[in-house]
Amino acid sequence: MNNFWIRTISSIVFLIVMVFGLIWDRVIFGALFLFILYCALNEFYNISLGSRYRVQQKLGLLAGTIAFFTVALHCFYGIDARFICLALLPLLLIPASCVFLGIQDDFQDVSLIYAGLLYIALPISLSPYVMMDGPVFNGWLMLSFFIVIWLSDAGAYCFGSMFGQKEGAARLAPSISPKKSWVGFWCGLACAVVASIALHYLTWFPFQLVHSIVLGVLISVFGVCGDLFESQWKRHFHVKDSGNIIPGHGGMLDRFDSSLIAIPAAVLYLSIFGLL
Secondary structure (H helix, E strand, O other): OOHHHHHHHHHHHHHHHHHHHHHOOHHHHHHHHHHHHHHHHHHHHHHHHOOOOHHHHHHHHHHHHHHHHHHHHHHHHOOOHHHHHHHHHHHHHHHHHHHHOOOOOOHHHHHHHHHHHHHHHHHHHOHHHHHEEOOEEOOHHHHHHHHHHHHHHHHHHHHHHHHOOOOOOOEEEOOOEEEEEHHHHHHHHHHHHHHHHHHHHOOOOOOOHHHHHHHHHHHHHHHHHHHHHHHHHHHHOOOOOOOOOEOOOEOHHHHHOOHHHHHHHHHHHHHHOOOO
């Protein structure tokens, strides 16, 4: 089976799993996003640190897992928010383990444990807050965020491939991702705005039209930043893909690089204007 069909089938399966996980049930959502968090964070640590700081890597994974699990239990089942503090225990053990294990070589790289938690675990761990409409589980807003990201990516790829690869076409970030063009960026942005307007009239974006349009712009722009940031990180460590868990598409981090930046930006905007 050639790469085109592998990518196509993987994309369809990925889309079905994501839609089902986002809107069907809180337990399914929790299991899916905990899996995403663990895999993406593990990929980040494997590429950034390799076999070094294995104990600290495990503590970082444990901290991210506990954080998501306790936040989900708080949002979905109302357990006391103080249990979220349990995620601090592995964080406190990271510096303690460095001391007792006598780590000295490349000591500055211990900071990558915390970097992965801020970059990956924090936004995913806070996602259950977006999944609740009062006491009711409601994943349509989160699904709408992903729809805008997917259509922005698809628009940028399709139009960028058709019009942005000509000789002399302006490159968006040639030192990071040589194939990305400004044509693709603007077309992706336009697709995101159109998608947001459509979601507004479908009431999936239950906000005033101006807020829906701003959301489309924010998600597209910050999604591109998230994509380029991950590309820059991979280029620094000389790897092509963050992993191979998704056939034809690479790792989990490759699939969620845009959303790790774009969705928090959208949620922050809605929170500032009291819309969430």
